[in-house]
Amino acid sequence: MSSAHLSIGDLSRATGTKVETIRFYEKNGLLPEPSRTQGNYRAYEPAHLSRLSFIRRARDLGFSLDQVRALLTLSDDRSQSCAAVDVIARAHRDEVERKIKDLQSLKTVLDQVIESCHCNIVADCAIIESLAPAPQGS
Amino acid sequence: MSSAHLSIGDLSRATGTKVETIRFYEKNGLLPEPSRTQGNYRAYEPAHLSRLSFIRRARDLGFSLDQVRALLTLSDDRSQSCAAVDVIARAHRDEVERKIKDLQSLKTVLDQVIESCHCNIVADCAIIESLAPAPQGS
DNA sequence: TATACACCCTGTAGTCGCTATAGGGTCAAG
DNA sequence: CTTGACCCTATAGCGACTACAGGGTGTATA
Numbered sequence: 001m002s003s004a005h006l007s008i009g010d011l012s013r014a015t016g017t018k019v020e021t022i023r024f025y026e027k028n029g030l031l032p033e034p035s036r037t038q039g040n041y042r043a044y045e046p047a048h049l050s051r052l053s054f055i056r057r058a059r060d061l062g063f064s065l066d067q068v069r070a071l072l073t074l075s076d077d078r079s080q081s082c083a084a085v086d087v088i089a090r091a092h093r094d095e096v097e098r099k100i101k102d103l104q105s106l107k108t109v110l111d112q113v114i115e116s117c118h119c120n121i122v123a124d125c126a127i128i129e130s131l132a133p134a135p136q137g138s
Numbered sequence: 139m140s141s142a143h144l145s146i147g148d149l150s151r152a153t154g155t156k157v158e159t160i161r162f163y164e165k166n167g168l169l170p171e172p173s174r175t176q177g178n179y180r181a182y183e184p185a186h187l188s189r190l191s192f193i194r195r196a197r198d199l200g201f202s203l204d205q206v207r208a209l210l211t212l213s214d215d216r217s218q219s220c221a222a223v224d225v226i227a228r229a230h231r232d233e234v235e236r237k238i239k240d241l242q243s244l245k246t247v248l249d250q251v252i253e254s255c256h257c258n259i260v261a262d263c264a265i266i267e268s269l270a271p272a273p274q275g276s
Numbered sequence: 277t278a279t280a281c282a283c284c285c286t287g288t289a290g291t292c293g294c295t296a297t298a299g300g301g302t303c304a305a306g
Numbered sequence: 307c308t309t310g311a312c313c314c315t316a317t318a319g320c321g322a323c324t325a326c327a328g329g330g331t332g333t334a335t336a
Contacts, residue, residue, distance in 0.1 A: 009283065019284085020324060028322090039331050041284055054270045061251075061269075062244055065322070071269065078261035085265050086255055093248040100241045103234055106200055110231040113199075117224055123216035127223050131199075131209065133191040147312065157313085158295060166293090177302045179313055203293070 005035075005043035015052050022052065030055055030069060063092055143173075143181035153190050160190065168193055168207060201230055 012019045025031040031051060034044045051072070058068045067088050074085050116126035150157045163169040169189060172182045189210070196206045205226050212223050254264035 007284080018324075021322085023286095024323060037284095037331095039284080041331075050270060057269045057271060059322090061248060071266070074260055075263075075266045075270065078259065080260045082255060082257050082260050082263040082265070085260060085263050086252070089248065089252050089255075089265050093245060093252060096241055096245045096248060100238060100245065103238045103241070107231060107234045107238065110199060110227065110234060114224065114227050114231060117220060117227075119220050121216065122212055122218045122220055122223060125213075125220040125223050127220070127227050128209070128213045131192050131195045132213070133188060133195070145313080156295075159293085161314095162294060175302090175313095177313080179302075197293090 005037075005045070006049060008042045008044070011044055011049060011052055014049055015056050017052060017056055025052070025055060028065065030065065030072065061092075062096060063088070067092060143175075143183070144187060146180045146182070149182055149187055149190055152187055153194050155190060155194055163190070163193060166203065168203065168210065199230075200234060201226075205230060 006014075008019050008022055011017065011022055022031065026033055031048060034042045034048055037043050054072065054075070055068055058071055059065075063071065070088055071085065074080060113127050113130045116130065119125050122128055144152075146157050146160055149155065149160055160169065164171055169186060172180045172186055175181050192210065192213070193206055196209055197203075201209065208226055209223065212218060212226075251265050251268045254268065257263050260266055
């Protein structure tokens, strides 16, 4: 009987997670429902804190909630092969890599567009012009 | 002359925008309401097509709908100073730049995490371990 | 004892930018 | 006269929260 229970506010402060977000994780099956006090307050065990920290760390690394759920399930079954973990991590890294490339080519275009503007009024603005389609008015 | 009306499907095909998205833009004030046919079909002018193209191009460049709205308003008042356009474009570019940097440092961490895994079972998995930080007292 | 205040509860709706349905109406061709 | 493509409105869903509204609980102080 460990009696050092934590309130939702304690978890919030300990992990930098908003209280509403913690309840959201519970409702969405990432964090198991804790026991309750007489006044119906959530009373967490240290294990909950560990799990929430895990979730936050994975979220910080950009894993989706679905991916976090999968990682949690895998980490719960510690005898399982590590390969599935690797697959999730690599898929996520590839996704991040793709996003970086996309944003880099986007930035190149934005740089060009911004660079091209030497005008004073919107009528001559190269930025606006680059957004407007060539007037193929027939 | 300009009485060749376009259906919503025409606009959709011409710009690669889903029909629902076009209606969404109308409901959200980006695309003005067109006139209607006797059968209550939307009947667009070429000006609508230009405006939708503008929206799509700006969206492709990652501008938010709020930013697109602002750009459209500016481009409508062609005597205005170009400075406001520049501000929006630069703000967006800065945002993109920031996202690239964030993702790059994220990828560095992911690379390290993935690299560190040489194990077979989850119990020893460095990826999982790196997500579950040592429980900090406080 | 009262009461002020921080904290907690549930439930619902809002954010962004669409996308996907449900349940119909319109219109031209065969 | 029916098929089928197209169109209409209205509503709900996505992800990952965030922000209320409208209450209850717990404790320190006047």
